[in-house]
């Protein structure tokens with residue numbers, strides 16, 4: 606039987622409880638069988654690259670999701686290296702697996718910058734978008750996707766169907782005021798990150814002295 610699979614990409618620099626909440630909410634609300642956590646080598650809109658090494662970021666994600674049978678790590682972008690264009694990754698995943706149905710899980714801030722993503726129309730034609738709606742935030746504005754639906758290019762016309770579908774794949778969750786950049790600053794300022802990241806991730810950060818220096822942070 607075909608599976609419903611969520612792809613959750615991020616820099617995860619470091620992974621935090623907001624990410625885990627998103628993934629679990631997505632799994633529940635979209636009845637997903639599996640969430641693939643996909644750490645980016647270099648996210649296209651964060652060209653200065655991550656602060657922690659690829660190996661450390663992947664290891665932190667592994668620790669964070671350990672014990673959840675629905676969560677797996679897909680480290681293909683790390684192995685590929687360079688800038689991680691989502692459209693390339695999704696095309697590759699779908700070429701390998703034509704049976705299952707895929708959903709790309711993104712935050713509403715990522716949706717807002719979607720027009721600056723690489724080949725957005727092609728990406729929309731390949732996969733369903735599932736966008737996180739944070740409680741208290743205004744309803745998600747899908748207008749950013751409209752230019753791709755309106756395109757006169759035949760190859761891009763196909764994007765109009767997934768755009769309407771995106772409205773049905775909204776993931777509702779509360780506002781969680783945690784971000785990786787805030788965590789990095791807290792660590793450099795010697796502030797607590799307890800209860801903001803899983804305990805195993807906190808231990809790994811401390812044992813490896815990650816994010817200790819303000820100078821290493823490019824955000």
Ligand SMILES: Nc1ncnc2c1ncn2[C@@H]1O[C@H](COP(=O)(O)OP(=O)(O)OP(=O)(O)O)[C@@H](O)[C@H]1O
Nearest residue numbers: 614615616617623711712714715781783784785786
């Ligand atoms: N607290 C949060 N609530 C909702 N969405 C979030 C939250 N934190 C991250 N996201 C979403 O998770 C995805 C991956 O996030 P990413 O790894 O870049 O972490 P981040 O906390 O946003 O990092 P940074 O602060 O360095 O930008 C993005 O789509 C982002 O919008």
Ligand SMILES: O=C(O)c1ccc[n+]([C@@H]2O[C@H](COP(=O)([O-])O)[C@@H](O)[C@H]2O)c1
Nearest residue numbers: 614615616645648649650690691722723
């Ligand atoms: O493909 C793109 O152009 C693109 C542009 C911005 C972000 N992304 C992806 O979106 C995910 C979240 O990115 P970020 O920058 O919030 O860490 C991550 O998987 C990135 O590779 C992808």
